[in-house]
Amino acid sequence: MDEKKPKKTLTDFIEQNQKLLSTVGIFTALSVFINQLPGELAKSDAGLHAILRALSCFLCALAICRNETLFKRSICLTAVQLVIWRRYANRRFFPSG
Numbered sequence: 001m002d003e004k005k006p007k008k009t010l011t012d013f014i015e016q017n018q019k020l021l022s023t024v025g026i027f028t029a030l031s032v033f034i035n036q037l038p039g040e041l042a043k044s045d046a047g048l049h050a051i052l053r054a055l056s057c058f059l060c061a062l063a064i065c066r067n068e069t070l071f072k073r074s075i076c077l078t079a080v081q082l083v084i085w086r087r088y089a090n091r092r093f094f095p096s097g
Helices: 010-016 018-035 039-043 046-074 079-093
Strands: none
Touching: 010 018, 010 046, 018 046
């Protein structure tokens, strides 16, 4: 009666969230592309420049929202795993000595 749940792998996570991952990539790429438009094109018209900046900001915000959704879906740690992860992160990023 004691059935163990199969462990989720990275491949399973990617397969389950493929559309969401693609959306994040598209929003991020479009935001960067808009910011990299030639200066002469964007600066020739003040209204166009403002619209492009607003569109870039909007796409960046959408990408952040989708990233948050992905992060929430990826958190499936037990309390013990979370403590181990925090200890590792503390040692890795805040070394003593």
